[in-house]
Amino acid sequence: MIRALSVAVLLLALGLAGTALASATMSPATPLDHFLDGLISLRTHFSQVVVDGSGKSLERGTGTLLVRRPGRFRWEYQPSDAGTRLLVADGVNLWFYDRELQQATVKPAAAALTATPVVLLSGSMADVRAAFELADGGTHGSLAWVQVTPRSETADFARAELGFRGGTLAKLVIHDRLGQTSTLEFSDSARNAGIEESELRFQPPAGVDLIGTAQPLP
Numbered sequence: 780m781i782r783a784l785s786v787a788v789l790l791l792a793l794g795l796a797g798t799a800l801a802s803a804t805m806s807p808a809t810p811l812d813h814f815l816d817g818l819i820s821l822r823t824h825f826s827q828v829v830v831d832g833s834g835k836s837l838e839r840g841t842g843t844l845l846v847r848r849p850g851r852f853r854w855e856y857q858p859s860d861a862g863t864r865l866l867v868a869d870g871v872n873l874w875f876y877d878r879e880l881q882q883a884t885v886k887p888a889a890a891a892l893t894a895t896p897v898v899l900l901s902g903s904m905a906d907v908r909a910a911f912e913l914a915d916g917g918t919h920g921s922l923a924w925v926q927v928t929p930r931s932e933t934a935d936f937a938r939a940e941l942g943f944r945g946g947t948l949a950k951l952v953i954h955d956r957l958g959q960t961s962t963l964e965f966s967d968s969a970r971n972a973g974i975e976e977s978e979l980r981f982q983p984p985a986g987v988d989l990i991g992t993a994q995p996l997p
Contacts, residue, residue: 810923810943821846823968832958867981874981883983885991
């Protein structure tokens with residue numbers, strides 16, 4: 780587990796599991812289905828608050844998220860009391876870079892992450908429904924909610940809720956298996972925004988401690 784980043788960043792990561800289940804793909808459409816319809820890329824800002832089981836604040840921060848479907852993203856996060864953390868999925872490798880520690884870790888993307896919520900943004904609807912159970916969460920707080928439960932018992936989180944406003948993703952609430960809750964609020968979202976190839980790649984800076992071996996990109 781990579782510091783507090785595992786609470787939200789690794790839960791907003793890349794992998795998916797299995798093939799579509801016929802019974803799942805036949806379930807009623809949710810606001811998430813409508814959001815993913817025609818989605819190629821996404822550029823958005825976010826704020827994040829992490830609390831423990833008693834509601835005590837553990838961490839706050841802000842950052843940016845870029846997604847290009849299928850399966851590529853860049854997550855840059857600045858906690859209020861620590862150095863910037865960067866997570867990049869380039870389609871082959873998953874990179875994590877902690878500027879404060881001057882340390883970079885790389886793993887094969889497919890092996891590093893399974894049944895985690897970025898499939899909700901980067902995968903096909905069949906992949907989403909194969910990895911997660913989706914349920915209409917109703918409307919409250921001016922948002923239309925979708926409840927998400929991973930089908931795998933080994934998933935990194937217990938459940939999550941996505942809130943949409945006018946067809947735009949506005950909030951993501953993630954409940955991990957340790958009783959912590961991460962709440963992300965999105966703003967200034969640009970649907971199908973242009974994303975440069977260089978933004979979805981990572982080259983460790985000179986002098987950084989590198990853990991792991993990167994696989995060559997196609």
